Amino acid sequence: MVSRSRARASASRRQILAFYLCISPWLFGFLAFILGPMLASLGISLTRWDLLTPPVYVGLRNYERLLGRDPLILQALKVTASYTLAYVPTEIVGGLAIGLLLNQRVGGIRALRAIYYLPSVLSGVAFVVVWMWLLHPDAGLINQALRLFGVEGPRWLIDPKWALVALWMMSLWGLGRTAIIYLAGLKGIPHELYEAGVIDGAGLWQVFWHVTLPLLTPTIFFNLVLGIIATFQTFTSAYVATNGGPLNATLFYVLYLYRQAFDFFQMGYASAMAWALLLLVLALTLVVVRSSERWVYYESVGGGPEAGRFESPGQGGPLARCWQDDRGGLYGPLA
DSSP, X not given: OHHHHHHHHHHHHHXXXXXXXXXXXXXXXXXXXXXXXXHHHXXXXXXXXXXXXXXXXXXXXXXXXXXXXXHHHHHHHHHHHHHHHHHHHHHHHHHHHHHHHHTSOOTTHHHHHHHHHGGGGSOHHHHHHHHHHHTOTTTOHHHHHHHHTTOOOOOGGGSTTTHHHHHHHHHGXXXXXXXXXXXXXXXXXXXXXXXXXXXXXXXXXXXXXXXIHHHHHHHHHHHHHHHHHHHXXXXXXXXXXXXXXXXXXTOOHHHHHHHHXXXXXXXXXXXXXXXXXXXXXXXXXXXXXXXXXXXXXXXXXXXXXXXXXXXXXXXXXXXXXXXXXXXXXXXXXXX
């Protein structure tokens, strides 16, 4: 018995050693390139440092400046919030519409899926340069097309009233990425639910509202969280196309952070801005996660008679009490 216990302990130690050896590349990368720089930036945020002289400890002065003594921080937050409020709903609704179209069984649908997704793999700088040409006030294709209808187009990227709208238009270039995620969610919806809706006499809109949309809420939730995080980190399009102008109309938060760090060499203040952004995005994400309990539907897992049951976040929801048993039978109302 003693020898068996020692053998088991030795095997367990070998498994633990093998586990840590396997994850050591990732662990090293996490410590060296993620956790280490995060902790370093936290320390730098408590100092005044210009990269050329030794850092000087200033306590919380950078955070005090961030909270009330920097007039441009409010402009940066306003631009970022406006862009988020415009882009995220467009991404969710537009991506869903394209995903529904790409889910149809028609000839050449695979080629269409590839065409819609291809713009998403282009470099950020490359597609911004293309859009800068399209939005040129004189030689751009968009304004030239408007002139054919007798409409004089705006000056887009050099007009403070239209610059942010132009960047929003650029963002629509990447809707194919969101559409592919929706397409994956659509493929995961059990076909039996659609058959049940047809048997009950439901039309296309009723099937979409009571079956498709509730079962896509986890995908919508996923895209919502990623969209909020991504828009608060917007940098490339504003940096390349407008550099924050004109008149700070496209001064995104991360672009302003970059300026503080590498234009003005205020590394302490830039680090404080980075941590404030982390806390802000974390707070928004937690709000969305908490709200998901009321509107996101999840499919239960496991065996037994309730395998495949869809959990509704409230009583009387559109998908309440609808599940399949082991024999594939469908029970419960669709609405």
